[in-house]
Amino acid sequence: MNIPRYKQIQEDLKKRIQKGDYKVGDYLPSEHELCSAFTITRTTARKALEELQKEGFIIRQHGKGSQVRERRDSLGLLTVKGFSEAVAQQVETEFLRRPELTSWDFDLSFKPTAREMKTQCLYFSRLRYIDHQPVMVEDNWLAVEKVPGFEKQEFVEGSFFKTLSQRYLIEIIGSEQELRAIAASEKVAGLLQVKKGAPVLHITVKYLTSIPGYYIYSQLFCQTDQFPIGNSFFVQ
Amino acid sequence: MNIPRYKQIQEDLKKRIQKGDYKVGDYLPSEHELCSAFTITRTTARKALEELQKEGFIIRQHGKGSQVRERRDSLGLLTVKGFSEAVAQQVETEFLRRPELTSWDFDLSFKPTAREMKTQCLYFSRLRYIDHQPVMVEDNWLAVEKVPGFEKQEFVEGSFFKTLSQRYLIEIIGSEQELRAIAASEKVAGLLQVKKGAPVLHITVKYLTSIPGYYIYSQLFCQTDQFPIGNSFFVQ
């Protein structure tokens, strides 16, 4: 198997939670029980449970066990999961600009590297809807260097990140984000169907990829009245 | 020692990075080198390095090593670190309301539990400055049940979380957050020295503590013009 054992067990447990075999408040099998059930050692069992904790499915407590947690379903945007995976509700996407080659002329707090500037910039822009209501404008910039032909094809399952992963073997390994509350410009206000000058959330993102020195830059304008941006976080 | 070995090594390496012994771009000693240097096994060395990665100090790459990362110094607020620890710049704090006993009457998307409602509510409010400029209004609510006498004492080193930890042995183990862009009310605008109606970032937080069912509720109003809220995040 190429997929690590802990990952298999992690996904197995996750599916059982999602199917309802383990409900909110239930305890998963203890580390020792997982060891005998899957014929693994505690290191592997712990890794699977720690990952589930990171993802917010369970809370682990010393002396007690791993308890299934209630998950809030506002946009879990501040993770690198991407929009489509993060939202449970009905999501639609409309391209404002399909992927096209441009020059590097975006104005974010993050700046492209000199190396990236040497190649052309691939740009696309999308408008995202939840329950048929526009909630987010998204602009994306990346160096075309590592994604040749990107502009000539459809997205894998409508997902940008899935396309990167499956067609170019590029994985997202992290992100840096900056958040600001700003007044909506006329253009953004029109797209999000709010008044010009209304407060919107502006998020600039620099995604780190599995290719060193190769980044993806994004900006989001979010209408947070009905759908606040959510985030949950665990330590230990 | 009560402090785990991996934690000691993590802090040791962190201090060396902060002192400049390891600069941005440098590689930390490999896992094997740490093993012999500290007389530990790889499990322990890995744990220390993984924690440093979580905190954003290093990037670990298979086949290469642990490289010191540039840390952006906007407010790393979306972690549970708390304000004083997260910001490098000069920070001042002014109490708008010192800790006092009140009834539960806050109106956040998070609701106190029935158990919490049975005891009185401890409330305090602070205004935070960076470089003598007001940037954040912070309101906090928690059940007085687990923090008797809180209102009668000073904070440990000015830090709310340190006070909880050292005086009441309560640790923060996670948080859930919701972010919205809103128009500043007259009161908030006055405190943050912006115009009434100006966009401000509103963050509501439910902190999970080491006491099951015991939470801390906060709301923040942030003026993000000069100091955007920052966040960095890593997977794997």
Added chain:
DNA sequence: TAGTGGTCTAGACCACTGG
């Protein structure tokens, strides 16, 4: 190829939780 981190085994002792 040598060196790195990723995964895993098979144990051990400890601290915490609850009855």
Added chain:
DNA sequence: CAGTGGTCTAGACCACTAG
């Protein structure tokens, strides 16, 4: 008290990176 997770040892094999 029994059961849980937290920490740690002492190995092993593998996949990835770079010269």
